[in-house]
Amino acid sequence: MIIIGLTGSIGMGKSTTSEMFKSLGVPVISADEIVHDLYSAEAAPLIEAAFPGTTTGGVVDRQALSAKLMAAPEGFARLEAIIHPLVRAREKQFVDEAADRGETLVLLDIPLLFETGSTDRVDTVIVVSCAPEIQRQRVMARPDMTAEKFEAILSRQTPDAEKRARADYVIDTGQGLEAARAQVNDIVAELTAASKKG
Secondary structure (H helix, E strand, O other): OEEEEEEOOOOOOHHHHHHHHHHOOOOEEEHHHHHHHHOOOOHHHHHHHHOOOOEEOOEEOHHHHHHHHHHOOOHHHHHHHHHHHHHHHHHHHHHHHHHHHOOOEEEEEOOOOOOOOHHHHOOEEEEEEOOHHHHHHHHHOOOOOOHHHHHHHHHOOOOHHHHHHHOOEEEEHHHOHHHHHHHHHHHHHHHHHHHHHO
């Protein structure tokens, strides 16, 4: 079984691309979705203890937590120390179950794949990318997004050029959905063949 790591900076089209893999029958797990789930489960009391006043009714208030982190960015390391081990445990369980089922490919959608040193946990790395002006246009169209927030997010992410250089495959989402889908189809066909040979 080949474990794919899918990553890309904010606004590059990673979520849409991971759905394309899913539509081809590749099991997909999203780190963002795991975090969302953890925020209303076992991570909530740990986050409240580390960042008092950031939960309501046992669920993390993402806006309150975001405001605290924007005001004191050194808190990111503390948050990551809580969240990352929990996310990795969920991902490992997902991979183990896929292996038990005899899956050919499995995809881990990890926004901070390079930043968290997670490349050693995957067999191949796919980076989703597009031109910087398209990225900015997409991100600034999001609700509650500001230029300051966008720059703060970018400052914590590995630059796109470096991600592209370190990738096994790059999917360019700036050419439209059909072009991206064709790239996904080609990669799935190639990796499926490689997995069966392996």
